[in-house]
Amino acid sequence: MPKDSGIGASSKRREDVRFLTGAGNYTDDINIRGQAYVHFLRSDVAHGKINGIDTNAAEAMPGVVRIFTGKDFEGIGGLPCGWQVTDRHGEVMQEPPHPVLAQGKVRHVGDPIAAVVADTAEQARDAVEAIEVDLEELPAVINMKEALKEGATKVHDDLTSNLCYDWGFVEENKGAVEEAIQNAAHVTTLELVNNRLVANPMEPRVAVGDFERGTGNSTLYTTSQNPHVIRLLMGAFVLGIPEHKLRVVAPDVGGGFGTKIFHYAEEAFCTFAAKAINRPVKWTSSRSEAFISDAHGRDHVTKIELALDADNNFTAVRTETHANMGAYLSTFAPSVPTWLHGVLMAGNYKTPNIYVNVKAVFTNTVPVDAYRGAGRPEATYQLERVIDKAARELGVDPIALRRQNFITEFPYDTPVAVTYDTGDYGATMDKLEEMADIAGFAERRRQSEAKGKLRGLGINCYIEACGIAPSNLVGQLGARAGLYESATVRVNATGGLVVMTGSHSHGQGHETAFPQVIAEMIGIDESMIEIVHGDTANTPMGMGTYGSRSLAVGGSAMVRAAEKVINKAKKIAAHLMEASDADIELKDGAFSVAGTDKSVAWGDVCLAAYVPHNYPLEDLEPGLEETAFYDPSNFTYPSGAYACEVEVDPDTGKVTIERMMAADDFGNVVNPMIVSGQVHGGLAQGIGQALLENCVYDENGQLLSASYMDYAMPRASDLPNFEVDHSCATPCTHNPLGVKGCGEAGAIGSPPSVVNAVIDALNSGGKDVPHIDMPMSPARVWAAMNRASATGHGTAEGRSLGGASG
Template sequence: MTATGIGASVRRKEDQRFITGKGRYVDDYNRPGQAHAYFLRSPHAHATIRGIDTAAASEMPGVVGILTGEDLAADKVGGLICGWMIHSKDGTPMKAGAHPALAQGKVRYVGDHVAVVIAETLAQAKDAAEAVTVDYDVLPAVVETAKAAGAGTVVHDVAPDNTVFNWHLGNPSDVEAAFARAAHVTKLDIVNNRLVPNPIEPRAAVGEYDEAEEAFTLYTTSQNPHVARLVLSAFIGIAPENKLRVVAPDVGGGFGSKIFIYAEETVCVWAAKKVGRPVKWTSDRTEAFLCDAHGRDHVTHAEMAMDEGGKILALKVHTIANLGAYLSTFSSSVPTYLYAPLLSGQYNIPAIYCEVDGVYTNTAPVDAYRGAGRPEATFVIERLVEVAARELNQDPSKFRRKNYVKSFPHQTPVIMMYDGGDYSASLDKALEIADHKGFPRRRRESARNGRLRGIGFSSYIEACGIAPSQAVGSLGAGVGLWESAEVRVNPTGSIEVLTGSHSHGQGHETTFAQLVSDRLGVPIESVTIVHGDTDKVQFGMGTYGSRSGAVGMSAIAKAIDKVVAKGRKVAAYALEAGEDDIEFKDGRFSVAGTDKSLAFGEVALQAYVAHKFSGAQLEPGLKEGAFYDPTNFTFPAGMHICELEVDPDTGVVTIEKFTAVDDFGNVINPMIVEGQVHGGIAQGVGQALFEGALYDSDGQLVTASFMDYRMPRAADLPSFEVGMTVTPCPSNPLGIKGCGEAGAIAAPAAVMNALTDALGHENIAMPATPLAVWRAAQASPHLRPEAAE
């Protein structure tokens, strides 16, 4: 291992420009002659549009143009799509309602896009928007997830009962047989609360049209610019792919919310040609609350069957998943194939059956948010396991260990083939770091001080690097899920790596360069990572689902192998030796058994000089590309333990200790991985204790600002105690599993298991705000005087 190679905690190269204010985000792009867009949004959750009067607004100072859904339709601009087809259990396809980028005839949630006003300045656009008159016929709103189906009010005519699909997975007869012979059944009703992603950089877009080239450019805050170009060209019909460039520069966080194709970027690039000016839009925070795709929002009934000794026999789950007013780009996959196949958790469960009803409501669209389906699955199984252990009077850690998968590969009854892991090793290390043996003493001390203390476990597993393409295609995905890379070696030996992955905070410019430095034996400073521009990188599938390492870096590794192979040919010519005699190690090509060698940079120069090449046997240059399509998902797993204290007089929860032991396979940069874990845990704690997007009965978002939507703060979190175990992933050449979502997947269950342990009952749901905790604490059996004994 070199000082900057694989396994080294190298400081992030990109941070220098970020912390000195030199990053370039979409809002930093200003094109010559640009105008500013402001979207007129619906104040109603559900209404018919009788008419839109723009006459007065069009005459206001600075107004360049006002466009509506009628203009979109006249230009035959298609609607936004959902790229994953789900079929109901009766075989019928999901009921996808039309999703125009500007409303056509009807609005379906507060914030729906009614018109766009384009003016010389943003202030002028806002002023003119106030003069636009919209005649609404207000309709009743459907809001509650559990009551959406058959509510009477219809969100989309294609789904008269508001049901998008009735989907299922697993074998119901096997499950019923197991339940029939069970000695004990644990039942639980679970709400997975709706979340607003809130990355630090709001979404933004700049659309530009080059009349001479008849070509468009879109600068956008996207996690997958190539997919954005594909959808905008092939499905929405903005322009042919070769006439549309999409650039995603520095992106300040995404958490999944910037995967999707949104109305605003579609409108900006289309409007640029309509008004003959570049068009720029930057979301404010209220727009982000209203219109960014939300996450989670499940209502679930789950049951688990066990034998006399506590061995799990079967699991059955029924979930109602709120998909909002429209199907977002990947929304249909989240509560189905990204959810149910993870319900087995780390456990050897012989039979599982899951039903999912996807429903429309008059709320913002719901799609992938950090973890995307896996946090929801983990919360179901880990809450069930914890409650089952309590009901059986068994130690929760021992109950888990007894039911862990112990040999690999392991085929679950719900699609997944776990390829490797050691769940007991993570449990052992976590118990040690958390000082589990000392918990009874700490609990007694808390009781003496009038506090309630609890401990909670979360044995999570996730599926990352979604693949192979053949498999996801059979499950309804509309794209392949491979990744591409190109390694360009310059004559001086410096290297440019073009990757289809995209970084929005993960540190790719550092970790990807570490791989190149390690494999080619070159200084990390000589490696540049290029991403986020469809005119530079041919094609890629972007970043989500913790795929960048396992899939994106594996593509780079394949391209590096090709570079080394060609380098051996070049070195053979330059050193006048047989190719089979050339060895490559530590950045040097050597003739075996001799002292004749050339450094990597010297071979690069020889490749371009090409003086010693004979005839057409070897092409000049040193540039190689690769596409990598994994053979399987990767399966990061681990054990998170939360220990907390409750003040029953105020309902305030204090997390005293949080331990995370994760198995991410081989780790490229431990420091960056720990940072990813820390961030994920913070978001998971936020969901458990603070965050919750709430609509009133009229469909108004009552948590539409940070005044009402409580994010976790530094004071809410302890110093996390992080450890790792390593079982290399056998399904990719680097042995990487993925780390970006683990904390958000594991933490909610760990926190809620600790909280219910402290309270002594299960009657509390996320977010467990101080008021909710105070109410629950009044019913705690642990408040009796004898509890302190």
């Protein structure tokens, strides 16, 4: 019987009621009396020198309050980067300044040059058009390999080149990897592109800055996954506002997927301008503006080599990746191709020798940073594609080849610096094979062929490092922040609880799932527990929600705080029952003395804490409220096996997903309904990457996929029903809940299975197509099929920008 409450129950989401009735409170729903509106003048060229800005005509436009340019931000900090990578030569990365408004130069289409604050949003936009900018267009660098050539135009004049860093991991492994490749019985090589994507949460970004003259306090309402991080970065590095004078509120947030982690110029601008004009200032992004101002994701070009011995054991993996940083370093950009990517290159396999090289490159494009999965999808994609290619080349079963190389003993130290605590890759593969009905595939293929379609089956595994992360470890790796989480559990006199957590919820259902944990611990009804998050004024420190970390890190902090509360409550109960606190047990919402029938209800203990008439005041403070900070001792390592079945229309190249299956090991699961929903969403984004989504620039740096007219978002009719399972659970060994995280798995695990399936389908139709880059649009699949016999597949040479046009 499934449980109906507590850990493991599919409790219905309480937050749904407000969302379903139009009563949500998103940032754009916040309007402060007297607010003015800002519209940004953004560069329409990818690279240019600003020779002058004439705002005279614009100043005279109706409703204009004030016009800001880069001059207003001279002497004010730029947007900081939160991670410093040290390269293979021991040098720190090149780190250019990132001004709030352009200083002298623009470096990508969308780079903000000036900002008009006016009484209405339309007036602000009207006036923006009246600003005259003397902008001298400069040659732009878009293609990463071109950007690294000697003499290439530099995105930042004061850097030595467009190379941000040249990272080798693990540098000491390099020789052994080379030797293993030399001695291999077989080496499979694959060059591929991990296409540039735009996260596209359905809520565009919004910022409302407010300044209270009486107190000198600033408040920013913003669409953020981590308001405390924004408070720290913006307060300390950009505007110089101490944290106690700055409040950041992220109310209901309409999806993030990574792109709302980062500190953006518009947030700093609104906070700054509100003080400057002594009026609240609001900015609401349009979707078109989002495409040129939200950080993009992925955009790697990789060459991977997999070496195998004569028995098909993996002996080495070597990769060379070019990772696009865009024009500036977004908040966590440097960490994505390195520590979130390189450390995962062992995958689920006991490959003894691994070397990863990453060259991070500046180009005249929008900054690139973490997007759902962040580095781990890139790692999984290349590894699972090259394994599939190897299986095809060797004529062996792709599942058997994977199984043969699985890591089977835990904990396992990989050659790329991490220790997997638990896992059972055979179990998830067994489950997947059962779900996928592989035995029935031949018949399904026959039926597809009878309809004139090609059918393919693709499978893959994945592993990810979640629950980010041990602060001391990430500190060594270049993080400029700690990555703990905190929580306060406040018990009210009448027994209800409020949990204030640093983990922001923007679709993940924390308001429902977190109370399930507390309800289980105390044995009370979930409705007695309220979750508060998203406001630096009423929650303790929070590092935020990303990297599938909320329950593993934020939930653990909450458990630790709740344990402190329970321990104190036991002391109070012991006093009330005149027993020793060591003998007190808490069950079903009541404290009892072991071995007796003495019992006192949870509510009575809470009341005693706040009405301490009969209370051990000499030993114990009144009240029942505790805060805990939790810093994990390791990452968590969710893993799984995915399968996809596609039909390909040989006449048009159109790919249809017929079946999509995911067998995941997330460790313990608190709310299976929510977990399944997280996987569904990840699968849709992974399928979107594999088949539809592509962020494309032309050679001049104009964004060609700048709206939903050209950036293909997955729709209901593009997707199948999903079959997901998370019954294969090997609980995490180092956090109190044994949870691993589930937010990114679907997006990490699905792209390779889709591509593997399409390649399988084409090969079944006699088309010798070893690889097609994502997104596998009908045009690309058709082209690959029709060029297959003549030219084979192209190399990554000609497509050094993720998903160059065509």
